[in-house]
Amino acid sequence: MSAIRITDLTKRYGEIAANDGISFAVGRGEIFGYLGPNGAGKTTTIRLLLGLIKPTSGTAKLLGADIRDRRALTAAKADLGYLPDTLGFEERLTGREALDYFSRMRGDERRDELLELFDPPLEQRIETYSAGNQRMLGIVQAFMHDPTVAILDEPTAGLDPLKQDRMHAFLEAERDAGKTIFFSSHVLSEVQRVCDRVGIIREGKLVALEDINDLLERGGKEVRVQLTESVDERAFVTEQMIDVETVDSTVRFTYTGEAAALLDHLVRFEIDDVDIGDPQLDDIFKHYYGDETPSEGR
């Protein structure tokens, strides 16, 4: 049985389809990345899965419970952890009181263990928390009852880099312990780092569903090379470089081959500076899923 199975899920708001016929499944013991630009419909899918909003058509199953069956879904949620993108904590409570509140609903057998990894100031009121502290409190409440499935919506937003790394390592350990993680993000590099498989959503439609390695191979690297002097483009450009743009002695391109081969190639030229980075999500869309740039939708 899949942890999450989504079948032709559609949610319309008037003419706008926030989710349009989405289908995929997330297996147990997998970190599934749900990737898409802001406003693509990621949060809508999650809120449908949680039964917070109702599908216009199609359905989904969470731990075997149909989301249209309220009673079954409520029971299944005992085994679910959820970290929302917007953290709606009761701000007048202290961190500890908020955790007490959630533990009365779902339990907290892993609270202490989690608080060693993520340490928001528990004695302070949540209204004084920074974004990072709120996120850490969110992570603790999402995992403290040791859920089988965790749905995380932009889970590292606001966390400092150290805590982000800690979060990634934690998620990998959870996955290895057989837990299922549904990881929604608009940051490609993050999804690349921790996820096993990825679904890409754009304007409410699932445009790709694949193994992360395949995506990486096809995603390429964004490279900018500053040469000491203008160079003959024919000598410099290789087959693995696409979308090459040359301005004076600066060359920009997307590199689709192996990193080592690129470095081997570059050392043959006189170079001032090199910048190698992850391509923007929009570029991936442009290169591999059609030419139109994703617009800001719902």
Added chain:
Amino acid sequence: MTAILRNESGKLLRGSLTLTGLLVMLSAFFFVVFPTIQDEAALFEAVYPEYLLLLLGVEELHTIEGFIGGYLFPFIWVLLAGIYFAYVSAGMISRDSRTRRLDLTLAGPVSRESVVLEKVGALWVPLVALNLGLAAVLLAGVAVLGESLDAVALGMVHLLGVPYLLVCAGIGIVCSVIFDRVETAQATALVIVFFLWLVDGLSQLNPDFEWVGDLTPSRYYDPSAILVHEEYALVDAGILLATFLVLVGLAVLIFVRRDI
């Protein structure tokens, strides 16, 4: 599953104590002026036409029972406390939905029914605070003025007031699940309760329209009758209680069907 009930009760505590304090002070002020208006009250009753006295719900104003039942309770309990209950209840669901607090709550193994019921259940806090506070100030006031009140009647005027306040809360909770904006929900609930109170008073002026008043909750709670005549309208209280249950049921019905 009492997590929500506990949390909501804590949330209502400060507001309830503040309100109780204010109403106690207001009541005390009423008692201060009672001796001065006592003499004029008899005159007032003699000169003013009966319909005006009816509109104000005034009866035997020169006695302590008439004063409390016809002046203090209609204002403090029926109007102010009623508005408070409607206002507070109207914020319960709408605010949590607006701030996404409900997302976190409902991600747990909690049904929407229990969210509504536990939130309504937390109204025990203002109910207890108001009843104790007001009963205390009444007893103190009466004692200071050297008057006396029938203990049973005093108990009943509080007890039978509870269903009335619950109906106001029911109006609020229905508004709370209908409207997306907290301000709209609270303003609507407040205006409805005030309007119903006004309709009840005005409808008594014209016998042709008196039946309209039957549709208002305050018609089923008459502090004057309880204190002055020791008439305990248990059936009326039952009608209010039933109305409250219907309103809560309606709120649950709407809430489980809607997107948040």
